[in-house]
Structure formats: C-alpha cells, structure tokens
Amino acid sequence: MYEINETHDPNLKSWVESANDPSTDFPIQNLPFCVYEFGDTEPVLGIGFIIGDKILDIYGCINDELMQNEAIAQFASFRFWTLNAIAGFAPGVLSDLRRQAVYLLSEKNKDRVAIAEHLYSISDVRFEAAFKTGDYTDFYCSIYHATNVGSMFRPDNPLMPNYKYIPIGYHGRASSIVVSGTDIKRPHGQNRSDAEKPPVFIPCKNLDYEMELGFFVGKGNEMGQPILMSEAENHIFGVCLVNDFLAKNFATTISPYVVTMEALAPFRTKAFERDTDDPQPLGYLNDEGNKNFGGLDINLEVYIQSEKMRNENIEPHLLSRSNTKDLYWTIGQMLTHHASGGCNLQTGDLMATGTVSGKEKHERGCLLELTWRGTEPLELPSGEQRRFLEDGDEIIMKGFCEREGFRRIGLGECRGRILPAD
DSSP: OOOOOGGGOTTOOBSSGGGGOTTOSOOTTTOOEEEEEEOSSSOEEEEEEEETTEEEEHHHHHHTTSSOOHHHHHHHTTTOSSTHHHHTSOHHHHHHHHHHHHHHHBTTOOOOHHHHTTEEEGGGEEEEOSSOOSOEEEEOOOHHHHHHHHHHHOTTSOSOTTTTTSOOEEEEOSTTEEETTOOEEOOEEEEOOOTTSOOEEEEOSSOBOOEEEEEEEOSOOOTTOOOOGGGGGGGEEEEEEEEEEBSSSOEEEEOSOBEETTTTGGGEEOOOOOOTTSOOOOGGGOOHHHHHHOEEOOEEEEEEEOHHHHHTTOOOEEEEEEEGGGOSSOHHHHHHHHHTTOOOOOTTOEEEOOOOOOSSGGGOOSHHHHTTTTTSOEEOTTSOEESSOOTTOEEEEEEEEOOTTSOOEEEEEEEEEEEOOO
C-alpha cells in the first residue's frame, strides 16, 4: 500500500495554470494515466498523464530524455498503445515515473520550453480505452444495494446467506467495454407478459445504469498461485469510473482516466465497519492493513440529461450521491478472493465493485433502487418522469476525493447516451 509522500503536498502548484484551479479534477497531485489519439489525416496514439486541461506525453518525454526510467524506456522506442505495457512494473518503478512528472510540471521548474513540446490540449484529442482488457469481473459489494434489490425480489430473505462471507461476483464480457462518450444502442431481449402466450423479442423496457468503481490489475499472478491479502494492492494499478448498463449486461462504459493507487493514498480509510453480529472475514480475507486502510473515500455522483433537456438547454440533473467507503468488501478483498482458487489474473483485467449505494435514498446508485423497481418515478426539471432509461437519455457519472489538508482530486467523467434499438 502506497504511503503519503512529497507528491501529495497540497501546496504544490504547476506552471500549467489550469492545474491550479481549485475545481479541477486533475491538479499536479493527481496525474492520472490515459491513452489518447490526436491528428486527423495521420492519427497518432499516445500514453500520457493528465494535468489540468493538458496531457503530458510520457513516451515523448522519455525519448527526449526529459524523464529517465530504464524499465519504461525500453517500451518507448516501440510505443505500445495501451497501459498494459507499463502497468505490470513494480510499484517503485511507477512511483519514480510519477515523481519525475511532478518535477517536470512543478512551478519551481523553470526549464519549460522542451516540456511544453510534449503537452497536448485535452480538447484536441480523442480518448481510447486505457487498457486492452482480457477479462472483466463485476462484483456485488454494496450491502445496501444488495439489501434493497433483495427486498424487491425476495422480501422475506433479501440478503443471500453467503453475502457476508465472500465477495460475490460474475464474469462479464470484456469485448463490450467502451470508453466514455460512446453511444449505447438499446438492446433487444425476450419478454413474456402473458403466461398463456410465448415470449416476444422486443427492445428492452427496463434499461438501467449502475454507478460503480472499477480497478485494473497491474502485475498479474501465475496460475495456481493465490494472492495474499497483504500483497493484494501491489497487484492493483489504479481505478476508474464504471457504468454497467443493465438489461442483459450488454455494455459497460468506463472513464478514460486511470487514477493510480499512489494518487489515492491520502484518501484511504478503514474498511467497512461490520455490525457486531456480522461474521468476520475468513482468514484469507482478513488483514490488519486492509482493516485499517483498505477502504477508499471516493465521492460518486450520477446525473441525467434527457433529449428534451438538451433541446431546452437544461443542465444535467443530479440523481444520486454515494461513496465507496460504504462498500462491504474492499477492492483488495475482491482481488484476493478472485485469485484464491489459483485464477491467474493478467495485466489490464478490469474488476468493478458493483453498484455503489448508501443507506439513504439519495445515495442509491441505479434507477432500479431510486424508483423502487419503477413504482416511484423520478421527476426531471423538464417535467418528464423516469422509471428507467429512455432513448436519448445521457448518464453522466463523476467521482472525486476530498480531505482536509490535501488537494482535491477527481476521476473525471463517464458518459453514455442511449440510442433507439434497431
């Protein structure tokens, strides 16, 4: 687990002025990774750090010897176009790269001309998925979400008996993970409204979103070799926002920015405090470090903007606010349990927490909960109602961390708009 160091100093400022805006998600204390494309006639891909409204090209800085990192330099000449090429390096290598980037971008550095040649405006690029993801696992780690959903479908037994013993998850399709801004076409599915008649194949009626936090595997493990709880976070590269569109689990939108575990060091918190009558995690999921610092204090927000709202210039409407510190299981426990049977995790694998919900209604992370299975429709500022997502609706997810004595950092946005079915 990373410790707080000089790169988290709240007094650090950058000569990239936009990074000093108090409202920015990307101050010099953050520096999330991204993969981007720029140019129209002959587009070029790059891997960079986000700083304010700019991107610092990592490969360009290494090739021009503005950064010295032997482990990563071997990839610079080949210019691999995903983070898979560097994410598996030891934490110390990645920390060294972060420190060098902070030095280059700090206002104390007056030698800026050469560095500026490797800065690109975010508005001039197109973001790509940061990793080539081979496997995707979605967990179910919010006890509040699980209890709410269970209460709708199994009111006499809302929480399954194994929920408090293992982080429950399922394997999803990695091929349908798309980067923020990608439109999502409404899927078809079988529907049977009359028990006396066969089902019909129609566009999905109850299309929903799920506000989740995702995390990418950095260093993998050999098949047959579990990962100890004490070592789990050495295998986690960073986090992103995830919108798992819910119908037939057909599409997953992720934010393009990967905030590293080191950047999140000031925002660690204790794991979820279980009720006194709850069982403690089994030994392989129990660790003092995880108990004291395994949680993450990340604020999550969900907004909606309907087609009518866009046409009438009405700003996106806030649907919910939740926080990852309310997750029953930590990301370290998710990863350790996943590998506990000897499953070989690989660099770039994506895991997600499942819907992040809190105790209160305004903290519910999906429409299924907010409208209580469609029985309590939401009112939008345009005069419309929503039980589930309609064609033209855009869901915007945001995430950020705040703590007294440290600089606010953010995870950016994750956007997806619903298109009509064919």
